[in-house]
Amino acid sequence: KFLSKGLANIKSTLDEGVSRRIFTTKRVTEILGRISPTTDLSRLVNCQLIIEAVFEDLNVKNGLFRHISSIVSEDTILASNTSSFSISELARAVSHPERFIGLHFFFHAAKNRLVEIVKGDKTSEPVFDNMMQFMQRIGKDPIVCHDAHGFVVNRFFVPWLNEAVRIYEEGIADIAAIETAACRTFGCSMGPFALMNATGIPIAYHAQKTLYDVYGAFYKPADKLLQQMNANSPWEIKPEQSIDWDIYLEISERLSAVTMLVCGQILDKNICTAGDITRGAGIGLKWRKTPVNIFNRLGQDRVNELVQPLLQKWDLTIPRRMDTNSWIPDYISVEKYDNVGVLIFNRPEGLNAINPMVIDQLEKGFTQLEMNEQIESIIITGRGKAFVAGADIHFFVNHIKKSSVNEILDFTAKGQKLFDRIDHSKKKIIAMVNGLTLGGGLELALTADVIVALDHSLFAFPETGIGIYPGLGGTQRPIKRVGKNLTKFLIYSGNMIDAKNACDMGLIDKVVSWDEFGGLFENPHELTSAKKGPSQNWIDVDNFIDGKTVKNLLEQSSKASEWDWLLRKMGKKAPRALEIAEKLIDAERGPASELEYLEEIFTTADALAGLQSVGKVPPKYQGH
Known part of the structure; x- marks a missing residue:
């Protein structure tokens, strides 16, 4: 059944x-x-990885792990999907506990990319490394957390649910108003009561009860939460027509205060980083406004004011790390393996897009590795679906609307300076592309001596389709690899190129599988640039563009032409962006030349229209 x-x-x-x-x-x-359902545990004998996902009953889980341990080999990795129990405690039921680890998936596990990877006190490094790579291989975005009840996300999410019930219980607002305020404050599509209805009220209660048993009175489940679970019925959520501002503010501040207080406790115990909190909320909960975003928007002083009532009511002390510096998300991770340094873009909730904070952290990480005399090679790679999906569009749009285009110019100039340092570094630079590589991401990859890509990776310069042109070397560095004509093709068309075609073109050097990808981190020194000419199909593209100006191409009749698709695509791009890109490519005066036209392009109506259209219907560009 x-x-x-x-x-x-x-x-x-x-x-x-x-x-x-x-x-x-x-x-x-x-x-x-490929799915073989069974009730016979003996059939697990040859499994390499077993993930337990039974309900949250410690005795049941312990009994299951004792049984499985007696069946499988000592090399089999055993994992628990528990959302609340200690991994170190569960490991006591496992023979060879060094092969035991926590892998906490999030609802809906088939769709939600987040997984918390939790090391117990005996989990071995090879098992941890294996699971980190495997989770990425199956399309998950892992965050690493130390072993503590509730781990990262449930530790702040479940009290958020509980506080919503407390607000209702106290008669401050009805359920509909709380839902509205919560969704607006945290930028989520479902409020706390709707989420409890979707995932199950008993799950929320038992998760809060577990936190209460471990951490004390502040985490006590609300009485109405217990009553609703015992009633075995969902919360009744009526449509909200309007909400009084004072009530909205009280709900918003109460929910924010609880969330940030708990996150402060998490940071105090070094369970994870501020970046992991952001990734957990952004990916796992789909919150567009994460606790870290809210903290930095409100500021340290205001946040400390908001949590005071909680501290007084529950006799708590304020976490030590309720200061601005502790709430800076780590978007760039730096790792070292013998004489290999690794820079990892770790902002998967934003597709690793580049903004000023990312550039600052990339510069700091690169400088650290470049100054280390033991480091011979530096690998640049990403976590999640993207290597780097270009620059942060919101940053551009916000500054155009504020008429502060100078901020965009300064950001681009700083990025150019850093990319130039990477390009001319005496260390060997390897871009290990793990997925989507757009705009600034491709420009970064092109600073490397060698570009290796996973076989599912995609490359594109989409800029002229959103009203601008590549400004971090995209009109210059590709010329060294593929020549001017194919550089024009990439920028004029904005075409998404898969890894095989990118390699055939000469844009990248090697395409690898996941099995090969991991091994390259251990010994990348032997990798070399392919330095090969384009394949015949790319030679044909080169020949078609050769000697033609943008004006020639746009005026050319495309009827019955094999190049109809390209000409139609060009006709939908921003005209001024195409003209500037052409001028820069033809002149080939180096990446710094791109800075000359930035102010002009970012003050066009087409730039704002194009940047605001990302993910929507493209605008009809006016050429000004």
């Missing part, structure tokens, strides 16, 4: 993927063919 229900749920999810054109029916059949 349970196996049939489980398979039906899996098939329903996959069928939804077909309707959304994520999967083909053939792919669904293949996936289902």
Whole structure:
């Protein structure tokens, strides 16, 4: 019965993927063919990884792990999907506890990219490294947290739910008003009561009860939460028509205060970093306004004011790390392996997009590795779906609207200076591209001596399609690899190029599988630039563009032409952006030349229209 229900749920999810054109029916059949449901635990004997996901009962979990430990080999990695129990405590039921680890997935596990990776006190480094790579390989965005009840996300999310019930219990507002205020404050599509209805009220209660048992009175479940669970019925949520500002403010500040107080406690215990809190909230909960965003918007003094009532009511002390410096997200991670340094873009909730904070952290990390005499090679890579998906569009739009384009110019100039340092470094620079590589991301990759890409990676210069042109070397550095004509093709078309085609063009040096990718971190020194000419299909593109100006191409009749698709694409780009890109490529005066036209392009109506259209219907560009 349970196996049939489980398979039906899996098939329903996959069928939804077909309707959304994520999967083909053939792919669904293949996936289902790889699933072997069973109630016979002895069939697990040859498994390499087993993830337990039974309900949150410590005795049940311990019994299961004792049984499994007696069946599988000592090399089998055992993991728990627990959302609340200590991994170190669970490991006591496992023989060879060094192979035990926490892998906490988030609802809906097939769709939600977040997973918390939790090391117990005996988890081995090889097991941890293996799971970090495996989670990324299956499309997850892992955050690393130390072993503590509730880990990272549930530690602040569950009290957020509980505080919403307390506000309702105290008669401050009805459920609909609390939902509205919560969604506005945290930028989420579902409020606390709707989320409890979706995931199950008993789950919320038991998670809060576990935190209460471990951490004390502040975490005590609200009486109405227990009552609602015992009533075995969902919360009744009525449509909210309007909400009084004072009530909205009280709800918003109460929910914010609880969330930030708990996050401060998390930071105090070094359970994770501020960046992990941001990634957890942004990816796992889909909050557009994370606790870190809210802290930095309100400021240290105001946040400390907001948490005072909680400190007094529950006899708590303020966390030591309720200061601005502790709440700076770590977007660039720096790692070292013998004589190899690694710079990792770790902002998957924003597709690793570049903004001033990212540039500052990249510069600091690069300087640290460049000055280390033991480091011979520096690898640049990303976490999540993207290597780097260009510059942060919101940064551009905000400053255009504020008429502070100088901020964009300063940001670009600083980025140019850093990219030039990377380009001319005496260390060997390897770009290990792990996914989507757009605009500034491709410009960064092109500063490397060698570019290696996973086979599913995609490359593009989309700038002229959003009203601007590449400004971090994109009109210059590709010329060294593919020549002027193919550089023009990349910028004029904005075409998304897969890894194989990028390699055939000569834009990158090597395409690798996941199996090969991990091994390159250990010994990248032997990697060399391919320095090969383009394949015949790219020679044909080169020949078509050769000798033609943007004006020639746009005026050329495309009827019955094999190049119709390219000409139509160019016709939808911002005219001034195309003209400037052409001028820069033809002159080939180096990346710094791109700075000359930045103020002009970012003050055009087309730039604002294009940048605001990302993810929407492209505008019709006016050429000014």
